[in-house]
Amino acid sequence: xxxxxxxxxxxxKARGEQIVMLxxxxxxxxxxxxxxxxxxxxxxxxxxxxMLDHGSTLPVTMEEMxxxxxxxxxxxxxxxxxxxxxxxxxxxGPHEALAxxxxxxxxxxxxxxxxxxxxxxxxxxxxxxxxxxxxxxxxFTPQSVNALGGYRVQGRGxxxxxxxxxxALALAEAGAVAFIVEMVPEPVGARITRxxxxxxxxxxxxxxxxGQVLVWTDMAGMSEWSPRFAARFGQVGEALREAARSxxxxxxxxxFPAAEHWFSS
Ligand code: KIV
Ligand code: NA
Numbered sequence: 001x002x003x004x005x006x007x008x009x010x011x012x013k014a015r016g017e018q019i020v021m022l023x024x025x026x027x028x029x030x031x032x033x034x035x036x037x038x039x040x041x042x043x044x045x046x047x048x049x050x051m052l053d054h055g056s057t058l059p060v061t062m063e064e065m066x067x068x069x070x071x072x073x074x075x076x077x078x079x080x081x082x083x084x085x086x087x088x089x090x091x092x093g094p095h096e097a098l099a100x101x102x103x104x105x106x107x108x109x110x111x112x113x114x115x116x117x118x119x120x121x122x123x124x125x126x127x128x129x130x131x132x133x134x135x136x137x138x139x140f141t142p143q144s145v146n147a148l149g150g151y152r153v154q155g156r157g158x159x160x161x162x163x164x165x166x167x168a169l170a171l172a173e174a175g176a177v178a179f180i181v182e183m184v185p186e187p188v189g190a191r192i193t194r195x196x197x198x199x200x201x202x203x204x205x206x207x208x209x210x211g212q213v214l215v216w217t218d219m220a221g222m223s224e225w226s227p228r229f230a231a232r233f234g235q236v237g238e239a240l241r242e243a244a245r246s247x248x249x250x251x252x253x254x255x256f257p258a259a260e261h262w263f264s265s
Contacts, residue, residue, distance in 0.1 A: 004039050004080040006111065006133045006177045012039075012210065013199040019211025021082075021201050022219060025051050025068045027075035033216060034076045040201075041076055042213060043069045043109065045084040045143070050217050057142045060086040062100055066107045073108025082135060083109035087143040090114050090123055097123035101132050113180065115141035117167030121174040128175030136176040138167050138192075139205065140183035151227070153204075155184035164188060168196040180213060181205045183229065204229030 012019050021040040024030040025047045033041060047068055048060040069083045083104040090097035097120075101112045111133035114120055120136070127134045139154045148154070155164045161184075168179055178199040181192055186206030193200040193209050202209030204227065217223045218230035222237040250256035 001078040003110075004078060006080070009039070009080075009178055009199045009210075019199055019201055021211060021213035022216045023047075023050070023213070024072045024076075024216060027071040029216060030072040030075040030079075034079045038079050039211070040082055040213075041072055041079040042113070043072050043081065043083040044215065045086045046215050048086075050215060050223070056145060058087050058145075062086060062089050062103060065089075066103060069104055069107040069109050080110050081108060082111045082113055083107070085112055085114045090120075094123040094126040098126045098130055098132075101127045101134070102130070105132055111135060111177070113137055115143050117163070118170035121170055124171050124174040124176050128177075133177045134175060135178045135180060136168065136171045137180040137182065138164055138171075139181045139188075142182075151183075153183050153185065155188040161185075161188045161191065165192055165195050168192050168200075172196055172198050181209065 009019055019039050020037070021042055022033050022038050023044040023046055024033050024041040025043065030041055043065065045057040045060045045065065047064065048054040048057040052060070052064070054060070065083060065086050069081070073081045085097065085100055085104070089100040097114065104112050112127065113135035114123065115137040117138055124134050124136065140148065140152065145151065155161050164184065171179070176198060178201060179192070179196065181189055181200050181202050183204040186208070189200070189202050189205030190208035199210040201211040201213050203213050214230055218226035219232070220234045220236040221232040247256070
């Protein structure tokens, strides 16, 4: 199974084929999602919400991202492994951004992602000049939740939409190979996708993007709560609870372990 690479994503955009992306934070899950044909596995800093229960992405550290990236990368044969630069790992400037991007690549990432608009141009340029593909992330950017006044749709109104297109074009010019566009009105997602030369992967950005990404626990039905833009494609949480219940019952009623599970002298 040949590895998905950045040029395959550009080819998909050119051919009008949808790009499929999910998050992954550990080897067990990554192996399953990879074998299902997911094109890109994002080691997202949503790990802070989903796996670490911080309630936001802000506390996530480089060390935590490195552990998750190593696990996902080792378990993945086909998907492109994309890793987030966490909050505080790139904002102070291009050299810090590059140094931390290099650490993620050494941990097994094939590409890195950072949040923000044209203000990130120099960081994107330096990272891509080092031979590391960089994804941008615009629209709602969770690392800026406090400045954005909460979890709110971005890009409403002509000026805001114009601004997002300008950000995407500036970052693509600086070398960004693709973008996540999060929580923008459907027509804005469509417009960025049309006007930007590189693939646009949407989350809460409508169907006229070049692909879609979801947090895997939302997708699989593992989350107690999930945002309106997520949909459930399975009941994995309930299946896991049921498996744990059955195990408990079998231990308590003495039907597990049975002879085939133990060792004779
Ligand atoms: O961390 C993450 O899960 C993300 C996706 C929402 C794109 O950045
Ligand atoms: Na993220």
